[in-house]
Amino acid sequence: MPVSSRLNSLPATIAHVAWPLCGLLLAVALWWLAIHGLGRDSLMAARFSPERTWLAMLELASGQDIWLHALASLQRVGFGLLIALLIGVPLGLLAGSCATFNRLTSTTFQFLRMISPLSWMPLAVMTLGVGEAPVVFLIAFAAVWPIVLNVASGIKAIDPLWLTLAASLGANAGERLWHVTVPAIAAHLLTGIRLAIGLIWVVLVPAEMLGVNAGLGYFILDTRDRMAYGELMACVLFIGLLGFALDWLTRLAHQRWSGA
Structure with a gap:
């Protein structure tokens, strides 16, 4: 079953949370791909990676x-x-x-x-x-x-x-x-x-x-x-x-x- 069909089949309250969560996860995945894929040869780009940002957020x-x-x-x-x-x-x-x-x-x-x-x-x-x-x-x-x-x-x-x-x-x-x-x-x-x-x-x-x-x-x-x-x-x-x-x-x- 496609992901969209599964989400639509969920109860309304859960689906209301699931759709935005999937969008956020997709945005993070694109961010990771941009850093480690397109910017893998850039030392500066690596400093803005999701992993480093997450650790910094926890520390802050x-x-x-x-x-x-x-x-x-x-x-x-x-x-x-x-x-x-x-x-x-x-x-x-x-x-x-x-x-x-x-x-x-x-x-x-x-x-x-x-x-x-x-x-x-x-x-x-x-x-x-x-x-x-x-x-x-x-x-x-x-x-x-x-x-x-x-x-x-x-x-x-x-x-x-x-x-x-x-x-x-x-x-x-x-x-x-x-x-x-x-x-x-x-x-x-x-x-x-x-x-x-x-x-x-x-x-x-x-x-x-x-x-x-x-x-x-x-x-x-x-x-x-x-x-x-x-x-x-x-x-x-x-x-x-x-x-x-x-x-x-x-x-x-x-x-x-x-x-x-």
């Missing part, structure tokens, strides 16, 4: 360095996302509810959204100096646009009859905002947060090369300078695992809220 997981760097990165992600929410949610509410404001700002927002956050790195360093401030700025800049656009989309998707009904029941503006608007846009906001985290995770590593002394981006530079290539590859995989976990949590929150 048993220590505290990688966890301290991850904590520093997550703190920056949290601060940047908080700033993006504080800016993006009000702007999204205005853009979705006020046609004049939307016409005035939509082109500007779309223009700024298309500028790579990393292109602001020199300006961020010149104006904010090196350290935490430019990193948080770049993270917030990357995260704010998905939040603005999704909140505005959520506002536009609200059935006007809901607001009319709330007003007819005597609800004031604050009550309509809290009891009608906020629940209606929550799923859109969670979608914006999920997209924002994806962009943040792309920006985070190069942003942490701006003079900070902790973080996953800093740790990658440190392993390169120490020529600890097994640790470097292990850190790359750890970044992927941590980013996947954050995306899974936001996806789970979205599913719980939307009832999907």
Whole structure:
């Protein structure tokens, strides 16, 4: 029986795990083949082999360095996302509810959204100096646009009859905002947060090369300078695992809220 048929014949829960696991095993097999097959004559390629990376991952997981760097990165992600929410949610509410404001700002927002956050790195360093401030700025800049656009989309998707009904029941503006608007846009906001985290995770590593002394981006530079290539590859995989976990949590929150 073909492998695909066997997987399809498994119970749904097991098959849900089996398919991704097979995909991961295939990716590792291709990685091993690339190193020991195509790159067998390269001493540098051998330093990035799955075996060395696995040993390095076990060593890093048993220590505290990688966890301290991850904590520093997550703190920056949290601060940047908080700033993006504080800016993006009000702007999204205005853009979705006020046609004049939307016409005035939509082109500007779309223009700024298309500028790579990393292109602001020199300006961020010149104006904010090196350290935490430019990193948080770049993270917030990357995260704010998905939040603005999704909140505005959520506002536009609200059935006007809901607001009319709330007003007819005597609800004031604050009550309509809290009891009608906020629940209606929550799923859109969670979608914006999920997209924002994806962009943040792309920006985070190069942003942490701006003079900070902790973080996953800093740790990658440190392993390169120490020529600890097994640790470097292990850190790359750890970044992927941590980013996947954050995306899974936001996806789970979205599913719980939307009832999907």
